[in-house]
Amino acid sequence: NKDAMESVRLWDWRPLKQTYKQLQELKQYYFFNDVDVDRYIIDGKKIAVNLSARELSIDGLGGNAQTWQNRHLIYTHGYGAVMSRVDRISSEGLPVFMIQDIPPKSDVGIKIDRPEVYYGEHKNSYAITNTSIQPGEFDYPSGDENKYTTYAGTGGIKLDSFFKRLLTAVAFGDVNLLISGNISSESRVLFRRNIVEIAQTYVPFLELDDDPYLVISEGKLYWIIDAYTQSDQFPYSTPISAGGKTLNYIRNSVKIVIDAYNGRISCYISDSSDPIIKAYAKIFPNLFKELKDVPEGLKSHLRYPETIFNIQSHMLLKYHMTNPNVFYNNEDLWAIPTQIYGSSEEPVHSYYLVTTLPNEKRSEFILILPFTPYKKNNMMSFLTAKCDMPDYGQLQLYQLPKDKLNYGPMQIEARINQDPEISKQLTLWSQKGTNVIRGNMLAIPIKESIIYIEPLYLKAETSEMPELKKVIVAFSDKIVMENDLPTAIEKLFFGSGFATDAEKSDTRGMSLKSMADRASFHFSKAEEYMRAGNWKGYGEELESLKNILNQMKSQGN
Incomplete structure (x- = not known):
């Protein structure tokens, strides 16, 4: 399932929000309220991304700057947004940004021509635009200077009469609205700015x-x-x-x-x-x-919203049973599985991803949640909801084969704890005073099986910025931990990882299909090195890819 592997949500919104805050808030008066997950067409492919609006937090201004003019006439809006791929990690363990900075810079052709955020999730008080205050309405910082703007929108109410100014002054209990000499008949008052x-x-x-x-x-x-x-x-x-x-x-x-x-x-x-x-x-x-x-x-x-999907999922725990006797006796109850997040046990949350579902031919943006038997930890099934048109809203329940063990999330968590190499590394980090955050356990459907992926974030006690340093991947009876997902997948299925050039290109005894899969992983790794500017790694991966393609050609002949 290559589509799923290219859009695995390694970045959970909770640590990512802290990382966004440290890297991209840029000024004390900017604020990321939330991190969202969505999909965009980039270079002809549907890609899952994280994004967040850089909103204004007027309370972030210093004490001396908390004047009426600053709060209502000058600092009126946030600016731009940030976007990063859900599956990409830089060599420093940080997100790979697709849109960043002020003004917004895009590496993927997604432009923001109107970056001002006057209305958002954060609760700000009223703002008055189009005033005569100098130097003007603050737009964004630029080096040692500030850029200023004039609002050109239609939001709010135009204060073009004394009566309107009087009513707004009464409504907000603020006499400044009535007496300020900066307000003219062209001014607009923007209120109720929380969406x-x-x-x-x-x-x-x-x-x-x-x-x-x-x-x-x-x-x-x-x-x-x-x-x-x-x-x-x-x-x-x-x-x-x-x-x-x-x-x-x-x-x-x-x-x-x-x-x-x-x-x-x-x-x-x-x-x-x-x-x-x-x-x-x-x-x-x-x-x-x-x-x-x-x-x-x-x-x-x-x-497809998580709220209604979660309600439907909870009802399905019982109402998937269609046999009256089985239903009456609660013989086949299901449960929402649990996982380890951080260091605590919590229910698995539904999550969005781009994947190709079993028996489907195209990649789709879906919402998914796995189920286990009641008071048991093995996986039984998973529910999906399609988000793309024309199939928006279609729910599909997939049941895994019952004639073999399908590990559930907590069973994988237990195996992580019991793996000698992984548990040793987790203990070593903890002894060094590093906070280890175990991210969301993601269950990705692969034909009639499930592959599990869990990111590991590290955060120093003196730092507020988590870094994504390891990725754990489990499939069937195998479990590995590597620096990134392509390397972990390579090691999981081919066993050798990226140890030496000879090992990388050794495909003896492999079928053409396996060789093609391995070539695909080398190509993905080369792309990742190219984005990170690691040209040595990029060249090595291309050389390995070339060797595999030559051997495939020889075997085909």
């Missing part, structure tokens, strides 16, 4: 997902929020507790899109079969649009 507050005000009858995510489309930044209709009154339906509420009916009926520059909101009906949203659409005929009206640049980034 969740915008959506709650616009569609208060919908329940909002707690994980809005950023999308870069046609040079602009957008936020997408999943919204739900729900009830606890649906007949003959088992209730479940979710988000502090008890419900027995939920539909992801609406996709909300908010422009990060203008704050403009659009609501698209994503489940036209839902009777509740049908009723709301008749009550408010101009409020909702059809899903087909979503711009193509945004439609390709719609995700």
Whole structure:
């Protein structure tokens, strides 16, 4: 499953957020609220990425800078975003950025022409733009100087009358709005700048997902929020507790899109079969649009939400049983497996990845979660949800063969602890005062089997920046730990790793298929060395690839 191996989410959002903070916040008044997972077409291939908006945190200004003018007239917006591949690691154990810095620099052709973030996840107070304050509205830092701008959007309210200024002064309890000489008839007051507050005000009858995510489309930044209709009154339906509420009916009926520059909101009906949203659409005929009206640049980034997927997964633990007697006696209950994260045991979370599912021909962006038998640790099955059009929303349950042992996540965790080489290294790091963070255990489907991948992050006691230093890969009865995924895969399946040139190119006794697989790994490794600027490693891998191709040619003849 080459597609899956090229988009394995080695970077978990929790340590990655800390790393983004140290490397890319750049100034004390910038802030990364969250790290999202999405997919983009890069060089003709669908690639999974992490990305985050660089938002403004006005409280980050120094004490003397906390003036009314700075808080409301000068520092008004965040700037740009960062993006990195989920599967790439630099030689220093850091993410490989595709978009970074200020102004945003892109290595992959994804441009951000409108990088200003006036509306985001972070809660900032109101801002007043288009004022006469000098030197102007702060845009971004550039070396020893600052760049300034004038807002050209349509967000907020234009303060073109005394009455409007009076009302806003009363609304915000701030007399400066009324008396400031910097405010003119061309000024605009931007308020309610938190995207969740915008959506709650616009569609208060919908329940909002707690994980809005950023999308870069046609040079602009957008936020997408999943919204739900729900009830606890649906007949003959088992209730479940979710988000502090008890419900027995939920539909992801609406996709909300908010422009990060203008704050403009659009609501698209994503489940036209839902009777509740049908009723709301008749009550408010101009409020909702059809899903087909979503711009193509945004439609390709719609995700099946984890919230509803997790609810469906929990219901499936019991309701996968179709035999009445088996169901009544709870003979085949399933469970959500657990894993080691950091140093603590926790449930496995559903996760997004790009992969080619069994019996499918194309790579897809999916959401996946494995299952184990109740009070047992071996893997039984996994549920997937497709995110790409035209198959968006299709759920598929895959059951593994029952005639052989399929290791579950905690069984792999136990084998990691019992492996002499790995456990020795983990102990050595701990004795040196290094904090070892065991990342998410990822179960990747490979035909009728599962390959497990777990990243290891190291963080010094004096540092706030985790570094991804090792990758553990397990398949069947084999388990290995290497510096990166291609090397670990090579060692797992071919046994030798990248020890010597002779070993690298020795393909005696191998089938053409195995030789082709090995050639593919050498090519992937060469690409990685090229991106990292390691030209010695790049040349060695190309030489190994050349030797294998020559031997394949000889064997074919």
